[in-house]
Amino acid sequence: MTFPRLLATWFGTGLLRPAPGTWGSAVAVALGLLIHGIGHFPLLLAATLIVTPIGFWATAKTVAGQDEKDPSEIVIDEVAGQWIALLFPSAGFWWMGLDSWNFPWPGWVAAFLLFRLFDIWKPGPIGRADRKHSAFGTMEDDLWAGLFAGIATIIAAGLAHGVMAL
Numbered sequence: 001m002t003f004p005r006l007l008a009t010w011f012g013t014g015l016l017r018p019a020p021g022t023w024g025s026a027v028a029v030a031l032g033l034l035i036h037g038i039g040h041f042p043l044l045l046a047a048t049l050i051v052t053p054i055g056f057w058a059t060a061k062t063v064a065g066q067d068e069k070d071p072s073e074i075v076i077d078e079v080a081g082q083w084i085a086l087l088f089p090s091a092g093f094w095w096m097g098l099d100s101w102n103f104p105w106p107g108w109v110a111a112f113l114l115f116r117l118f119d120i121w122k123p124g125p126i127g128r129a130d131r132k133h134s135a136f137g138t139m140e141d142d143l144w145a146g147l148f149a150g151i152a153t154i155i156a157a158g159l160a161h162g163v164m165a166l
Helices: 003-008 020-063 076-096 105-121 125-130 135-163
Strands: none
Touching: 003 020, 020 076, 020 105, 020 135, 076 105, 076 135, 105 125, 105 135, 125 135
């Protein structure tokens, strides 16, 4: 296994069956919670900013010369997108002053479920990125899905803690 493929499959997570994208997202959530615990929002942000360009590089190197530009075993895109989704509740908890090891379950569960929803459904710019059928599009659609999921997670939290708490 080449180094770019090792990264693109997120150290073999993408080889798990069935549903390697879901496995990649689940591993990303677990690792994201650990990163958040160690260094809160700033460390999760730094990790996301590091893994994203690495993902573009590893994906491009892994699919170079192949017809299929988004093989299911590539899951580094799920890692980057899932961490973007987790950034939203992570930032909220950080700004609220919660202990870094306190990441209440509705936040990470919502980020996970909403990320998977948007990654599978592919509305709007997510679908447009996916239809590029390129290594860049492989990463881009999950970054959009992460952004959509993060925003939806914060909206859901606002509804749960605001409107529904009345």
